[in-house]
Amino acid sequence: MTEPKLLGEVLRERGVSRRAFLMYASCMSSLMALPPSAAAAMAEGLAKARRQSVIWLSFQECTGCIESLTRSFSPSLEDLIFDFISLDYQHALQAASGEAAEDARRHAMRDNKGKYIVVVDGSVPMGDGGVYSTIAGQTNQQMLAETVADAAAVVAVGTCAAFGGLPQAQPNPTGAVPIEQLVAGKPVINIPGCPPLPQAMAGTITQILAFGKLPELDALKRPRAFFGESIHDRCYRRPFYKRGQFAKSFDDEGARKGWCLYELGCKGPVTYNSCATTKWNGGVSFPIQSGHGCIGCSEPGFWDMGGLYRPLASSARPLQRVVPIAAAAGVAVGAGTALLARKRLAGASQQGDKT
Amino acid sequence: MTLLDFARGPALQFAIIVFVFGVLWRLVGVLLLPRIGDRSPPREGAPATWLGAARTVVRRMWPRREFIERTLYPTLNSYVFHVGLALVVFGLAPHIVFIRDWTGLSWPALPSDLVLAIGVVTLVSLVAVLVRRLVHPVLRLLSHAGDYLSWLVTALPVATGLATTMDFGPRYETMLALHVLSIAALLIWFPFGKLMHAFFFVLSRGATGARFSHRGVEV
Numbered sequence: 001m002t003e004p005k006l007l008g009e010v011l012r013e014r015g016v017s018r019r020a021f022l023m024y025a026s027c028m029s030s031l032m033a034l035p036p037s038a039a040a041a042m043a044e045g046l047a048k049a050r051r052q053s054v055i056w057l058s059f060q061e062c063t064g065c066i067e068s069l070t071r072s073f074s075p076s077l078e079d080l081i082f083d084f085i086s087l088d089y090q091h092a093l094q095a096a097s098g099e100a101a102e103d104a105r106r107h108a109m110r111d112n113k114g115k116y117i118v119v120v121d122g123s124v125p126m127g128d129g130g131v132y133s134t135i136a137g138q139t140n141q142q143m144l145a146e147t148v149a150d151a152a153a154v155v156a157v158g159t160c161a162a163f164g165g166l167p168q169a170q171p172n173p174t175g176a177v178p179i180e181q182l183v184a185g186k187p188v189i190n191i192p193g194c195p196p197l198p199q200a201m202a203g204t205i206t207q208i209l210a211f212g213k214l215p216e217l218d219a220l221k222r223p224r225a226f227f228g229e230s231i232h233d234r235c236y237r238r239p240f241y242k243r244g245q246f247a248k249s250f251d252d253e254g255a256r257k258g259w260c261l262y263e264l265g266c267k268g269p270v271t272y273n274s275c276a277t278t279k280w281n282g283g284v285s286f287p288i289q290s291g292h293g294c295i296g297c298s299e300p301g302f303w304d305m306g307g308l309y310r311p312l313a314s315s316a317r318p319l320q321r322v323v324p325i326a327a328a329a330g331v332a333v334g335a336g337t338a339l340l341a342r343k344r345l346a347g348a349s350q351q352g353d354k355t
Numbered sequence: 356m357t358l359l360d361f362a363r364g365p366a367l368q369f370a371i372i373v374f375v376f377g378v379l380w381r382l383v384g385v386l387l388l389p390r391i392g393d394r395s396p397p398r399e400g401a402p403a404t405w406l407g408a409a410r411t412v413v414r415r416m417w418p419r420r421e422f423i424e425r426t427l428y429p430t431l432n433s434y435v436f437h438v439g440l441a442l443v444v445f446g447l448a449p450h451i452v453f454i455r456d457w458t459g460l461s462w463p464a465l466p467s468d469l470v471l472a473i474g475v476v477t478l479v480s481l482v483a484v485l486v487r488r489l490v491h492p493v494l495r496l497l498s499h500a501g502d503y504l505s506w507l508v509t510a511l512p513v514a515t516g517l518a519t520t521m522d523f524g525p526r527y528e529t530m531l532a533l534h535v536l537s538i539a540a541l542l543i544w545f546p547f548g549k550l551m552h553a554f555f556f557v558l559s560r561g562a563t564g565a566r567f568s569h570r571g572v573e574v
Contacts, residue, residue: 313449334383
């Protein structure tokens, strides 16, 4: 059996020039906020790496994450990542179907035991024995347990996989849970977003390939390079926030002047992602630039933050009903205490008259 | 549920309910108390009762000349943190959004950096208030736990708000949650401690002014 080719050899065969390869490494190391010297090390590491086996499991999801990766506007970057990896199982992209597809997954697991990476998009339903999502007769939980048993690492892509996402939104009818909750003893990386930035997915996998180790992660196991700063920190509309200039509706004078969208429910201050710097569609724009506030899609429980258009400064629970009830109760109790005081006074003066 | 979700959700809702209930309970309870009637005829030339009350409310905003020298520092410092608190509470855009959320009232915001500077001055002034209370023998004797609690729940929202704006301490969302929780603590304690003077000062000064003016006492 011949030794599998190194990535450098594969890329040379496919006509990827050294210049393009170095540009990719420089771009990725810059995206990952690595020092300039890391670009050469990354290129060297990638060139010497073997093609990485990746098994991509799709559970309760909408396929938006893989769409984000494959339909991104910078194919030079994200196409290259598909040259670096051997995507052995992916529902939306693989040609095989049915038993053949499941055989391909098990084959990849056997051949790359302890070395393959499992990428998961979608949450896992745990309610009613996991019947809400099954693949090839297996519940998502069973398939995940079987697949991650011999994996090197698990990458939870998208907010559904990372934090439960929309399937977990109240009332969570399927009992959806994030991947991390079901994986023990394996390193887990969360790359949340609805969908996640393709650069975050490609950059993370590239770093694992080049350096053979996980990137630096935050408390929610997100790569710091992409999730280290809030949208608000990097938002070009922040000067308007500082000046107290806010759009009050999506079509008012402030909105036309590009003022801050905080009062329209923007969750930028509590959302950690690099949309404001990396942007979407080849760096063209991101939601706030397009006139809509950040919905906080890379944060846990973003769907239940009290409403997408409810400002952060307002109560997450509506007050219109409870405040009048509290006011009426306060007036009633106040009137009651005053009445008691009047009765006491009247009683005391009557007693005074008798004596 | 994250700490911020808890703060913005059940904690804030509970605090607002307690605040509205407590303030109205105490205000209505006082306003409906039986009045102590003054059966003597008003002194000749005495102003109308309401006018005497209104004059006293305004007049007592500044000490009489003979007391100015002794009370200048606490008076000025009180003005600094009262005006500072008012500007911070009613001038910062997120606060206006919060107030609009449950009253429907709204007005233009001040620049955030200006409010930040005012907040720093306010906090320094509040610290000075505490130091004076701790070192002044008479004030210390008069103070009880409720007074210190009132100071704490007033100063904490200012301190956490500054830390939130200046990215000081933990991550923004944690600081924001602590800020909201400190506001919840303020709202819960407000009706039951001396912070109620925000509403009662008008009633107490007015009652004194009405009685004094009836008797021809210059206030």
